[in-house]
Amino acid sequence: MDNKKSAIDRFIDQSFKESIPEELPVIATRAKLVIFPNSILPMLIGRKKSIKALEESLEKYNNLLFFVSQKDIELENPTIEDLYKVGTVGRVVQIAKLPDGEYKILVEGLKRAEVKKVIEEKDMFKFKIFPLERKYKITKVLEALVRKVKGLFEKYIGLTKKFPQEAIMVLEDTNDPEVISDLIASVLPLELEEKQELLEELHPKKRLELELEILTREIELLEIEEVLESKVREKIEKGQKEFYLREKLKAIQEELSGEVDEEMKEIKEKIENSDLPDYVKEKAKHELSRLEKMSPYSPEANVVRTYIDWIINLPWNRKTTDRLNIKDAEKLLNKNHYGLKEPKERILEFLAVRRLSDKPKSPILCFVGAPGVGKTSLGKSVAEALGRKFGRISLGGMRDEAEIRGHRRTYVGAMPGRIIQLIKRLNVKNPVIVLDEIDKMGISYQGDPAAALLEVLDPEQNNSFIDHYLEIPFDLSEVIFITTANVLHTIPTALRDRMEIIQIPGYTDAEKYYIAKDYIIPKLLEEHGLNKTQVKINKSALQKIISEYTREAGVRSLERILAKLMRKIALKIAEGEEKINVKVSNVRDFLGTPPYFRSDKLEKPEIGVATGMAWTAYGGEILQVETLITSGKGKIIITGKLGDVMKESAQIALTLSKSLIEEMDESLIEKFSNCNFHIHVPEGAVPKDGPSAGVTLTTSIVSSLLKKPINNEIAMTGEITLMGKVLPVGGIKEKLLSAYRSGIKEVIIPKDNEKDLEKIPEEILKKIKVHKVSNIKEVLKIALLEE
Structure with missing residues (x-):
């Protein structure tokens, strides 16, 4: 060791001394x-004076405090005389x-100090202090003393086993020497007087000598204790130990057997007194007989006990009584939902059959439509109309068959499937259960949940549904299952065959207006603590919000936008402000620039640009198909991230266009060998596919x-053949709704889709002229303009 300090060290020491104030709380x-x-x-700091001192330290003294011990630890409010002078x-x-x-x-302890003067003692203690330190030399004796104390302290730690290895x-x-002596003093189990003596001793050599004496004494005591404990252990004879343990085990077993017998008796009474079916x-x-023969604390006993509990508590015969008043049900459906004529009629038909028949079969209804059109809420309304309990299971992303059928009891942590779990939670055997997002299930190595649903959703089979965990049939025939989906094509055919499909198309702007006025706005007013006297939304303002701030089939985005409006009003x-009047002129002040104020419709007629109508899982939309002819060698370029079906439609459209041009103007035939055709559908990052673009593609090529x-006022849809026939397509209502929302005035649809116009709202048919065509020549005659 070297006691000499550099100039830098001396500067740091001097800075440290100066950093301690003369006064401290x-x-x-x-x-x-x-x-x-x-x-x-x-x-822990809990006394008022101490908390006051802590606050003073944090505010004015850079987290510094002066800590002194009180002589009598029992005193709650010590005075100056009750405190030591050195801290x-x-x-x-x-x-x-x-x-x-x-x-x-x-x-963190920094420096010893002594009280020089009392500055404050009423609300808190504040003293004038003087730092204490003593200069000393590092001698051979001091080095040896340090080594000896360190060795003894390591031995002490080993005997007590109370200190971590980090010490x-x-x-x-x-x-x-300073650090070692202070560290050891802080952790030794000493009396207050001994600790204070070590604190007041400034020379590290004397502190180390005191600690050497204390450690020697403590180690001797610990070694004596260890020897005594070892001797006592050896005196216990093996026979006495075995006898003691045997008697203790016997007493424990007698105590436990009494509890187990009581538990078995209770389970037996539950089984006898319940209304369970005989099987x-x-x-x-x-x-239960198996459980009685097992050790009560074996793992298998816990499995059997849980299984019996599931059997006893399932509602094998408990059910609610249906409320079958058709008029009341109709009022309830109209109160909860606007429009949706076909789904409401089907629900009322279902209720009428249940009223007239003693043993009606519960149909499996599947509501198919875009997000936000009210599929799940219709299920709730069915339950409310019948007076039944309601439950919901989300199937989106489900890939494990055991989620439906349950796990076999041989697996650790086995449980019944989610359907049985939900029925137990609802505690009736005839609830209404909505199986959401049935089109989004997957298949994995764990099985196919869609295949497991076949038994659940088949009225001929579900009266004896067997869950892998229960291993006994449970009657699901009285459960009303309602499924929901955005699209049909991803639902397996066998599963789709067991369900009655009810299409729920998107809403028109007029329907959205009444839904917002009668359903969404009253609900949002209540949620945001507002009332009708404080808020008035003009009809024209609400129509502007619907047309320029949302573009969807359902009303979910509309509800979000109106919720944003309510938050602004609440602020x-x-x-x-006492009353807010939302008008067309101030809608932007509340909601900002509308994202859909510009229509997707072309501003003017263009050569080679045809407007098509597309169906999506979220409703319908219109899109433009562009064709540009450049010099080349008859090559066709297709861009816009089109799927295989649309690429084939483009090839058919090009061949058909060549045939049509031969009839119209033979001089243009050379273009097919001397030009390249570039067909593009904008928004290239968005995948597009489907067979209904053939008519639009052909019109675009022929126009070029x-x-x-x-x-530009016409939108079209239809599948095309090489012979020029226009074939029917699906999603007519969604496509016409998208054209209506985009301001299109005329549409071209296949003649075979004429029957689909019956489901189109009258207000749309009044504003959009519908051309029904059977071949491509009719399309070109309607769509192409003379220059």
Whole structure:
């Protein structure tokens, strides 16, 4: 060791001395707690004076405090005379407030100091202090003393086994007498007077000598204790030990057998007194007899006990009584839902059959439509109309067959499937259960959940549905299952065959207006703490919000936009305004620039640009098909991220266009060998596919060849053949709705789709002229304009 210090070290020491203020707030410690320099200790602060001192330290003294011990640890309010004169300056390095109002702090001891003058003692202690330190030389004796104390302390730690290994590692990393003596003093289990004596001793050599004496004494006592304990253990004879353990085990078994017998008796009574079907009672009794023969604490006993509990608590015969008043049900459906004529009629038919028939079969209804059109809420309304309990299971992303059929009891943590779990939770055997997103199930190595649903949703089979966990039939025939889906083509054919499909198309702007006015706005007013006297939304403003701020088949985005409007209104009312009137002129002030103020419709007729109508899972939309002819060698380029079906439609359209041009103008035939055709559908990042673009593609190509513009007020759909026939397509209502929302005035549809016009709202048919065509020549005659 070298006691000489560099100029830098002396500068740091001097800076450290100057960093300790002459005055510091004081915390009096008790419970034999003494803070030593070079140590970090936790402590609780709860007394008013101490909390005041802590606050003063954090605000004015850079987290520094002066810690002194009180002589009598029982005193709640010590005076100056009750405190020692020597303490430690410490810094608060961590602080946390406890639920009872106390503070837990972590203190780093910095420097010994002595009280020179009392500055304040009423609300808190504040003293004028003087730092204490003593210069000393590093001698061979001091080095030997350090080594000896470190060795004894390591031995002490090994005997007590109360200190972590980190305590030894800290000592191994330093040979500084000051640090070592303070660290050991802070952790030794000493009386308050001994700790204070070590604190007041300034020379590290004397502190180490005292600690050497204390460690020697403590180690001797610990070694004597260990020897005594070893001798006592050896005196216990093996026979006495076995006898004691045997008697103790016997007493435990007698105690436990009494509890087990009582439990078995209780289970037996539940089985006998329940209204379980005979085959279920027989199974429960069989499992109970197995349980009685098992050790009560074996893993298998827990499995059997859980299984019996499931059997007893399932509602094998409990059910609610149906409420079958047709008029009341109709009022309820009209109250909860606007429009949806076909789904409502089907629900009322179902209720009428149940009223007239004693044993009606529960149909499996499948509501198919875009998000936000009210599929799940219709299921709730069915349950409410019948007076039944309602449950919902989301099938989206489900890939494990066991989610439907349950796990076999041989697996650890086995449970019944989600359908049986839901029925137990609802505690009736005839609830209404909505199986959401049936079109989004997957297949994995764990099985096919769609195949498992075949038994659940088949009225001929589900009266004896067997869950793998229960292993006995459960009657699901009285459950009303309602499924929902966005699209049909992803539902397996066998599963789709078991369901009655009810299409729920998107809403028109007029329908959205009444839904918003009568359903969404009253609900949002209540949710946001507003009332009708405070908020008025003009009809024209609401129509503007519907047409320019949302473009969807359902009303989910509309509800979000109106909720945003309500939040803005609530803010203004909270700021003092009494009434808010939302008009067309101030809609932008509340909601910002509308995202759909510009129509997707072309502004003017263009050559080679045809407007098509597309069906999507979220409703319908219109899109433009562009064809540009450039010099080349008859090559066809197709862009816009089109699927295989649309690419084939483009090839058919090009061949058909060549045939049509031969009839119209033979001079243009050379173009097919001397030009390239680039067909593009904008929004290239969005995947597009489907067979209904053939008519649009052909019209676009022919327009480019003939240099004739296409009427921008017309949108079209239809599948095309090489012979020029226009074949029917699906999604007519969604497509017409998208054209209506985009301001299209005329549409071209296949003649075979004429029957689909019956489902189109009258208000749309009044505003859109529908051309029904059977071949491509009719399309071109209607769509192409003369220059």
